[in-house]
Amino acid sequence: MTDHDARIIVIGAGHNGLVCAAYLARAGHEVTVLEAAAEPGGAAVTREFAPGFRVPACAHLLYLLDDGIRKELALDKHGLRMARSGLVSIGLDPDGGHVRIAGASVGGVADADQEAMQAHHRRMRRFAHIIGRLHNRQPPRLGTTDRRDLASLARLALDIRTLGRTEMREFLRIAGINIYDVLQERFENPVLKGALSLDAVLGTFLGPRSNNSVFCALHRLSGGGDYALPAGGMGAVTAALASAAREAGAEIRTGSPVARILVDHDRVSGVELDDGEWLPAAKVVSSADPRATLHGLLGARHLEAGFAHRVGNIRMRGCAAKVHLALDGMPEFTGLDAAGAGERLLIAPSLEYVERAFNHAKYGEHSAAPVAEMTLPSLHDDSLAPAGQHVLSAVVQWAPRNLKQGWADARAAFLDTVIDTMARYAPGIREQILHAELLTPEDIERQFRITGGHWHHGELSLDQFLMMRPVPGAGQYATPVPGLWLCGAGSHPGGGVMGSAGRNAARAIVGSNRE
Amino acid sequence: MRTVRFDRRDHYRHKVFPSPFHARQQAHNELKVWSRWFDYLSVPAYTCAQMEYFAGRNACGVFDLTPMTKHRVSGPDALPYLNRLLTRDVGKIRPGRVGYSVWCTDEGQVIDDGTVFHLREGEYRICSQEHQIDWFLISALGFDVEVVEETHDVAALALQGPTSCATLKRMGLDGIENLTPFGLAHFDFQGTQLMVSRTGYTGDLGYELWIDPGHAEPLWNRLFEAGRLLGIKPMGSEALDLLRIEAGFILAGVDFMPAQQTVRPTHTRTPFELGLGWLVDFDKPVFNGRRALLAARERGPRYRLVRLDIEGNKPAHHSYVYSTRNKNIGWVTSAMWSPSAKANIALATVAAPHGEPGEEMRIEIYYQRELKWSRMMASARVVEGAFYDPPRRRETPPLDH
Numbered sequence: 001m002t003d004h005d006a007r008i009i010v011i012g013a014g015h016n017g018l019v020c021a022a023y024l025a026r027a028g029h030e031v032t033v034l035e036a037a038a039e040p041g042g043a044a045v046t047r048e049f050a051p052g053f054r055v056p057a058c059a060h061l062l063y064l065l066d067d068g069i070r071k072e073l074a075l076d077k078h079g080l081r082m083a084r085s086g087l088v089s090i091g092l093d094p095d096g097g098h099v100r101i102a103g104a105s106v107g108g109v110a111d112a113d114q115e116a117m118q119a120h121h122r123r124m125r126r127f128a129h130i131i132g133r134l135h136n137r138q139p140p141r142l143g144t145t146d147r148r149d150l151a152s153l154a155r156l157a158l159d160i161r162t163l164g165r166t167e168m169r170e171f172l173r174i175a176g177i178n179i180y181d182v183l184q185e186r187f188e189n190p191v192l193k194g195a196l197s198l199d200a201v202l203g204t205f206l207g208p209r210s211n212n213s214v215f216c217a218l219h220r221l222s223g224g225g226d227y228a229l230p231a232g233g234m235g236a237v238t239a240a241l242a243s244a245a246r247e248a249g250a251e252i253r254t255g256s257p258v259a260r261i262l263v264d265h266d267r268v269s270g271v272e273l274d275d276g277e278w279l280p281a282a283k284v285v286s287s288a289d290p291r292a293t294l295h296g297l298l299g300a301r302h303l304e305a306g307f308a309h310r311v312g313n314i315r316m317r318g319c320a321a322k323v324h325l326a327l328d329g330m331p332e333f334t335g336l337d338a339a340g341a342g343e344r345l346l347i348a349p350s351l352e353y354v355e356r357a358f359n360h361a362k363y364g365e366h367s368a369a370p371v372a373e374m375t376l377p378s379l380h381d382d383s384l385a386p387a388g389q390h391v392l393s394a395v396v397q398w399a400p401r402n403l404k405q406g407w408a409d410a411r412a413a414f415l416d417t418v419i420d421t422m423a424r425y426a427p428g429i430r431e432q433i434l435h436a437e438l439l440t441p442e443d444i445e446r447q448f449r450i451t452g453g454h455w456h457h458g459e460l461s462l463d464q465f466l467m468m469r470p471v472p473g474a475g476q477y478a479t480p481v482p483g484l485w486l487c488g489a490g491s492h493p494g495g496g497v498m499g500s501a502g503r504n505a506a507r508a509i510v511g512s513n514r515e
Numbered sequence: 516m517r518t519v520r521f522d523r524r525d526h527y528r529h530k531v532f533p534s535p536f537h538a539r540q541q542a543h544n545e546l547k548v549w550s551r552w553f554d555y556l557s558v559p560a561y562t563c564a565q566m567e568y569f570a571g572r573n574a575c576g577v578f579d580l581t582p583m584t585k586h587r588v589s590g591p592d593a594l595p596y597l598n599r600l601l602t603r604d605v606g607k608i609r610p611g612r613v614g615y616s617v618w619c620t621d622e623g624q625v626i627d628d629g630t631v632f633h634l635r636e637g638e639y640r641i642c643s644q645e646h647q648i649d650w651f652l653i654s655a656l657g658f659d660v661e662v663v664e665e666t667h668d669v670a671a672l673a674l675q676g677p678t679s680c681a682t683l684k685r686m687g688l689d690g691i692e693n694l695t696p697f698g699l700a701h702f703d704f705q706g707t708q709l710m711v712s713r714t715g716y717t718g719d720l721g722y723e724l725w726i727d728p729g730h731a732e733p734l735w736n737r738l739f740e741a742g743r744l745l746g747i748k749p750m751g752s753e754a755l756d757l758l759r760i761e762a763g764f765i766l767a768g769v770d771f772m773p774a775q776q777t778v779r780p781t782h783t784r785t786p787f788e789l790g791l792g793w794l795v796d797f798d799k800p801v802f803n804g805r806r807a808l809l810a811a812r813e814r815g816p817r818y819r820l821v822r823l824d825i826e827g828n829k830p831a832h833h834s835y836v837y838s839t840r841n842k843n844i845g846w847v848t849s850a851m852w853s854p855s856a857k858a859n860i861a862l863a864t865v866a867a868p869h870g871e872p873g874e875e876m877r878i879e880i881y882y883q884r885e886l887k888w889s890r891m892m893a894s895a896r897v898v899e900g901a902f903y904d905p906p907r908r909r910e911t912p913p914l915d916h
């Protein structure tokens with residue numbers, strides 16, 4: 001083996017790239033991570049957006065990070081700490097009739113809804129657990145006689161079977177349908193239903209009435225459903241991961257955008273950087289999204305046409321925007337105490353409101369009355385804003401990547417719409433704004449190099465899950481081109497700051513060496 | 516003559532189009548029977564299929580090729596595009612040359628076969644049996660190429676048979692006799708360009724003529740004028756089918772199922788299973804189906820397409836094929852009594868490992884005499900090469916037959 005045979009290049013120092021690099025380095029590989037941005041972190045970073053004000057630039061709530069990864073890579077030792085965990089989700093009501101959701105218990109609703117919530121939550125948790133159990137496994141291939149594939153499929157079947165007859169039937173009934181129908185069946189309170197539906201559609205091109213939305217809700221719950229704010233913002237997670245990867249021996253080169261993946265007679269031979277530097281390697285693992293990797297960096301011509309076509313058809317139209325506000329003081333939400341403002345605040349006052357907000361996206365427009373998931377992390381973490389001042393971080397939908405009129409003309413109006421919407425719940429907020437930042441999916445695409453600016457590097461849905469994620473033929477992290485692997489959110493089990501894709505990919509790569 | 520204007524909004528109202536040669540075909544079509552070949556009207560037989568067949572072997576026959584699906588590929592990446600699309604090394608088809616190839620799905624199953632004309636540096640025409648534009652466009656992703664279907668923009672005639680060269684000479688195509696098999700040349704014809712290729716589907720001396728539809732009728736007229744004393748005859752699709760079976764050429768949809776029209780996975784074929792392994796060039800780093808075909812080559816074929824020489828004279832249409840131990844091993848896809856080879860011939864699909872050259876088989880032939888069905892078992896042998904292969908097919912310049 002020559003040196004460059006042993007070297008593995010990881011493209012992208014997002015959290016998945018870092019997890020993958022750390023595990024590969026621990027397995028004895030010489031690993032170089034190449035990151036385009038000046039800092040590692042990808043979509044899990046903390047950035048200063050106005051002098052003295054720092055926010056998590058994309059992901060802001062931690063709820064999926066795999067416990068095993070956290071322990072195995074000793075992330076706590078590498079400085080990861082939560083500023084606050086166990087956040088309560090508060091469904092905001094313009095009239096102050098807010099609904100507080102803490103796991104199975106819900107406040108601010110009638111008894112019947114409270115009871116229904118107990119049953120609903122228990123079920124969703126059980127179903128989500130089945131999906132969660134798939135996270136740390138390489139998806140089984142269909143139609144093979146490979147023992148691991150068969151065992152994995154059998155285990156999934158068994159997991160569903162052991163739910164028992166009634167629950168199994170319910171799981172199979174709702175897993176592919178829409179959250180609107182399920183919530184209508186079970187609850188009365190419109191704010192509660194609106195808030196719960198938001199969990200099913202955040203980060204997706206789905207409305208509550210779109211099929212698959214139940215599946216998205218389950219995916220969100222699959223980590224246990226505990227929302228936390230890392231101290232120092234989401235960047236703290238990737239900072240700890242970078243430190244763990246370095247300690248394991250991985251080299252991380254920032255400011256090193258990869259221009260091209262090099263192939264030599266249908267095998268990966270290395271990468272070329274934007275500045276022309278060639279880095280030979282027998283294996284390249286990309287955490288960039290599948291289309292950027294396969295069509296952009298590799299080039300469709302190096303793939304067979306059917307596969308390249310499937311990659312082109314991955315649904316990955318980003319719809320989630322980020323809005324960051326630097327506030328001169330605490331915003332006051334009507335009917336909410338100061339402690340409440342530090343929780344996870346949801347603007348989704350009814351199912352109809354959410355569905356209507358989504359409607360616009362279908363026609364290439366942004367919502368006239370958007371939905372939002374807001375946090376005020378500076379309430380728990382004084383490293384993020386000057387004393388007495390605060391930052392608000394909001395995921396706002398729907399803001400489709402391909403806006404009909406183009407974002408250049410629409411950004412000011414959309415930001416205005418968002419602030420107006422917030423002002424309906426916190427009337428004085430506009431006057432408190434010192435600085436506002438809007439990141440549309442177009443901005444996210446450009447700044448974080450994610451095609452479509454999509455949360456999951458490709459819609460998370462049943463037809464793009466497991467062995468079909470990102471596309472059949474690359475569902476086990478290996479691409480058809482020998483030596484080229486995927487390890488980002490576009491691969492199983494999808495996006496969110498989780499790390500499973502990175503670790504599964506590393507395991508697959510290490511395993512492939514033994515074969 | 517262009518018979519349909521595709522730039523007109525109502526062109527879809529035409530369910531089937533008359534070919535640009537329609538007026539001439541109509542004049543010759545004594546049987547008044549028309550068939551349909553994709554988008555076009557076609558003639559099964561003008562007078563008598565047998566006579567037309569003999570024209571193709573002993574004089575020359577003219578067949579309207581216009582309905583054949585045609586595509587134009589051009590642009591800086593035309594060659595790399597074709598090399599990724601087709602199984603063979605297209606770089607070896609020099610400008611002015613024509614090559615035969617197949618193309619496959621990612622799974623290595625044959626989608627179709629066809630001919631690639633390297634018209635001039637970097638500009639190609641691909642003719643195929645089936646409509647292919649979807650797949651060709653899908654395959655264009657990542658290449659700087661222009662791929663268009665030009666079926667309706669090119670009128671084409673096949674002129675096949677021993678007197679075909681002499682006919683073209685009389686037409687005034689200077690130097691046509693120097694065109695080697697699979698060569699192509701351009702000529703001036705009444706102010707437009709006439710492309711002539713020494714290609715065909717009959718395994719005989721023959722040419723194909725390509726021209727813009729506006730000049731279709733004058734071309735037909737000039738050809739028949741020139742060939743008047745050389746036995747020229749219009750030829751229908753039935754005669755062509757006899758000629759191509761004798762040549763041992765396979766036909767998509769008849770001798771194999773195009774992969775993209777196939778529902779059952781065992782009904783598709785790799786090039787190896789069609790006897791076309793010689794068209795697969797693994798030295799190319801990437802082409803559609805490469806990985807699957809490497810594995811298929813390892814595993815060996817599931818089927819073989821064989822040429823059979825069968826005892827007796829009863830054509831083995833739709834027959835079952837048995838091993839000498841009476842095991843049902845396959846079926847006949849094309850069959851005829853061959854007047855030129857003086858043999859009872861067939862193309863058949865058999866399950867591997869059967870199908871080695873020289874292998875004896877038994878064919879169950881059903882035939883009808885005055886409504887009464889009879890059955891016979893005939894023995895057969897697997898043969899290699901064309902059933903009928905006259906030397907004039909390769910002669911350059913061809914003798915004046």
Ligand SMILES: Cc1cc2nc3c(=O)[nH]c(=O)nc-3n(C[C@H](O)[C@H](O)[C@H](O)COP(=O)(O)OP(=O)(O)OC[C@H]3O[C@@H](n4cnc5c(N)ncnc54)[C@H](O)[C@@H]3O)c2cc1C
Nearest residue numbers: 012014015016036042043059060061258488489495496497
């Ligand atoms: C608006 C928004 C809000 C979100 N909110 C949350 C949330 O609250 N909680 C949550 O868990 N998840 C959230 N997500 C999802 C989460 O951020 C992503 O799924 C996750 O960060 C993806 O991680 P990754 O490592 O797979 O990819 P990324 O983080 O995208 O990392 C890929 C890395 O590759 C680099 N790269 C790409 N191309 C090249 C190249 N050519 N050369 C070198 N480097 C390259 C990029 O710069 C990037 O650093 C949100 C996403 C969005 C868009």
